[in-house]
Amino acid sequence: MKIAISGKGGVGKTTLAALLINYFRGQGKKVLAVDADPDANLALALGIPDPGSITPLSQMKEMIAERTESQPGKMGGFFKLNPKVDDIPEKYSRQLDGIKLIVMGGVKKGGSGCICPESVLLRTLVTHLVLLRDEVVVMDMEAGIEHLGRATAKGVDRLLVVVEPGRRSVETALQVKKLADDLGLTKVAVVGNKIRTPSDQEFLAEHLKDLPILGYMPFDERIIEADLKARPPWEVSPTLVEIVNDIGQHLMAEKSP
Numbered sequence: 001m002k003i004a005i006s007g008k009g010g011v012g013k014t015t016l017a018a019l020l021i022n023y024f025r026g027q028g029k030k031v032l033a034v035d036a037d038p039d040a041n042l043a044l045a046l047g048i049p050d051p052g053s054i055t056p057l058s059q060m061k062e063m064i065a066e067r068t069e070s071q072p073g074k075m076g077g078f079f080k081l082n083p084k085v086d087d088i089p090e091k092y093s094r095q096l097d098g099i100k101l102i103v104m105g106g107v108k109k110g111g112s113g114c115i116c117p118e119s120v121l122l123r124t125l126v127t128h129l130v131l132l133r134d135e136v137v138v139m140d141m142e143a144g145i146e147h148l149g150r151a152t153a154k155g156v157d158r159l160l161v162v163v164e165p166g167r168r169s170v171e172t173a174l175q176v177k178k179l180a181d182d183l184g185l186t187k188v189a190v191v192g193n194k195i196r197t198p199s200d201q202e203f204l205a206e207h208l209k210d211l212p213i214l215g216y217m218p219f220d221e222r223i224i225e226a227d228l229k230a231r232p233p234w235e236v237s238p239t240l241v242e243i244v245n246d247i248g249q250h251l252m253a254e255k256s257p
């Protein structure tokens with residue numbers, strides 16, 4: 001099972017990712033959690049101790065140079081386009097109670113279409129995770145889905161786009177849908193979050209008619225508190241746990257009918 005999560009900044013991508021990861025782990029699955037947001041914070045949401053001490057892969061200059069046979073920190077020059085990545089999940093992840101977390105980090109964007117060793121390594125890794133691993137993989141991404149290439153997109157079982165009641169988050173969802181279409185990724189679905197009133201839900205249903213909506217997570221003060229206290233969301237909100245468990249169950253049923 002390979003799940004990617006996208007959506008506008010602050011809508012609740014990491015919260016949904018953490019709750020889904022917790023669900024799959026509860027089902028006895030091995031879970032690979034991938035923080036693919038340059039502004040990484042999944043470790044914190046998963047309750048992994050001392051998240052500040054994690055070095056994102058994109059900053060592991062020596063490792064990237066060794067794998068891509070490039071010069072560390074140097075632009076240009078030749079390097080390998082198919083670096084070895086299959087041991088990265090074991091070697092460079094943090095592990096906690098059945099979860100392996102990989103933090104990818106951001107790659108500075110050069111000119112248009114920049115191909116640099118960091119981005120080649122991360123893309124190759126994502127392709128490996130999506131196409132060749134048999135764990136459940138949950139990727140917490142940003143609003144873009146640039147780590148996904150055409151071949152990789154085919155291996156994604158669901159791209160979940162988180163939306164909150166508001167036009168900007170709906171706009172972003174429609175843009176993500178378009179990017180996904182361009183990659184041939186048709187399995188896109190929406191999860192509503194921070195729902196306070198029935199009209200919030202109606203707003204989303206009305207503006208996202210063309211996309212299946214897998215569930216609505218209510219606004220819950222306890223999630224904010226958990227965030228402040230660095231506690232995982234499943235410890236504080238049984239309401240959200242129940243809703244996300246239903247979504248997880250739906251995804252599993254869809255995968256193996």
Ligand SMILES: Nc1ncnc2c1ncn2[C@@H]1O[C@H](COP(=O)(O)OP(=O)(O)OP(=O)(O)O)[C@@H](O)[C@H]1O
Nearest residue numbers: 009010011012013014015194218219220223224227
């Ligand atoms: N259902 C909810 N009820 C209340 N607060 C929520 C809910 N979901 C998320 N939040 C809060 O909203 C903020 C953003 O959530 P989260 O970090 O999950 O979003 P994100 O989309 O991953 O953000 P970013 O784009 O910064 O990575 C956090 O402070 C979180 O506690």
Ligand SMILES: [Mg+2]
Nearest residue numbers: 013014037041
């Ligand atoms: Mg996030």
